[in-house]
Amino acid sequence: MEDLGHRRSDSTPPRRSSGRRTNLALAVLLPLVVFTGALSFAVGVDLQVDPAAVHGVLALAVALLTPWKSAIVRRGLRRRRPSRFISATLGTLVAVALLSGLVQAAGWTDRVGPLTLMQIHVGAGIGAVVMVWLHYRSHPVRFRRIDFDRRAFLRSAGLAGLAAVVWGTWESAVRAAGWPGSVRRFTGSHERGSHDPRRMPVTSWFNDSTPRIPASEWRLRADGEELGLSDLDLLPRERVTAILDCTGGWYSEQIWEGIRLDRLIEPGEARSVVVRSQTGYQRRFPVSDLSHLWLAIHLGGAPLSPGHGFPARLVAPGRRGFWWVKWVVEMETSQRPSWLQLPFPPT
Numbered sequence: 001m002e003d004l005g006h007r008r009s010d011s012t013p014p015r016r017s018s019g020r021r022t023n024l025a026l027a028v029l030l031p032l033v034v035f036t037g038a039l040s041f042a043v044g045v046d047l048q049v050d051p052a053a054v055h056g057v058l059a060l061a062v063a064l065l066t067p068w069k070s071a072i073v074r075r076g077l078r079r080r081r082p083s084r085f086i087s088a089t090l091g092t093l094v095a096v097a098l099l100s101g102l103v104q105a106a107g108w109t110d111r112v113g114p115l116t117l118m119q120i121h122v123g124a125g126i127g128a129v130v131m132v133w134l135h136y137r138s139h140p141v142r143f144r145r146i147d148f149d150r151r152a153f154l155r156s157a158g159l160a161g162l163a164a165v166v167w168g169t170w171e172s173a174v175r176a177a178g179w180p181g182s183v184r185r186f187t188g189s190h191e192r193g194s195h196d197p198r199r200m201p202v203t204s205w206f207n208d209s210t211p212r213i214p215a216s217e218w219r220l221r222a223d224g225e226e227l228g229l230s231d232l233d234l235l236p237r238e239r240v241t242a243i244l245d246c247t248g249g250w251y252s253e254q255i256w257e258g259i260r261l262d263r264l265i266e267p268g269e270a271r272s273v274v275v276r277s278q279t280g281y282q283r284r285f286p287v288s289d290l291s292h293l294w295l296a297i298h299l300g301g302a303p304l305s306p307g308h309g310f311p312a313r314l315v316a317p318g319r320r321g322f323w324w325v326k327w328v329v330e331m332e333t334s335q336r337p338s339w340l341q342l343p344f345p346p347t
Helices: 018-042 051-064 066-079 084-106 117-138 150-177 287-292
Strands: 220-222 225-227 238-246 250-260 272-277 282-286 294-299 313-315 328-334
Touching (some): 018 117, 018 150, 084 150
Antiparallel strands (some): 220 225, 238 250, 272 282, 272 328, 294 313
16 A cells, blocks of 8 residues: 555645745846836836835845845855856846945945946846846746745735835935935936036936037038027027936936927927937937927026037936937937837937
8 A cells, every 4th residue: 555644645735945935036026126127217207106216125125035045046056057157146246236226325426437336236237137037047937826825925025015114224324324315316316416517417328429519510400401500599499497317326407498399390290209419319209299398509508518418409308318319410200109219229
């Protein structure tokens, strides 16, 4: 007779090891961290829930799993599998992303050597995503029904609650210490040089460099019509107080002066308008936004500096800095919808 006491019946649910629970939690948390990080980059208007704060809580939840995950990594390293270096690299990148994120939140520094802190944070995050994909290929984790039971829900709620408490404690400590990060926008950005253009940072998207464009040679192609700076002087100007919130982790409120785009573009039946820079950089906007966009030629009562977009740049209130195209040379209507572009420009 078979000894049934040592056999598990088919109806008995499989057991979950702490290692499996940890890997499953990370498999859910890391994509959410990436999504909320990208959302905090993209959003320009205040939402009911700040994506930067949610991003921070989820990242701390990942950090709280470190003791369990480190035990898994140590076991993997002892087995000397080729994939063990993927786990070690993933752990390092996650640590760098977490540390740089906390330093950014505190506002202690903006740069580490030639790189901005945000570049380090985002670079480590992207590298971690690649490592997660490689790790999953070598160690696939399959979800089972038991992974969504009441006990799993309570564990997840407890982890999220603890992470929220840690985030709240960190925020309180930053405010109590009076660190620069004590005053941040909902995007997580720190204030820099508001109403003082000389103190506002000069940044560009990835490989863009600052072109030197003589005022006499600059021309704007506005949907087939060519205009110079002297032509723009004949058009009605408006002053706009708007916040430039850069994905580099800073924001600055300034007074801009320029021409509203609906005075320069007649959209007709077009669905979008493409604004191009001298460098080739471009963004596509819906024609419904033309009355809320400005081609600025002055900043703080003076002409733009080359670093801030001279001779003309776009001012797009409510949108993040990568929408504020600098060194504008062309605006072209299009039948393509405005959403038919990458969420973030590749270069």
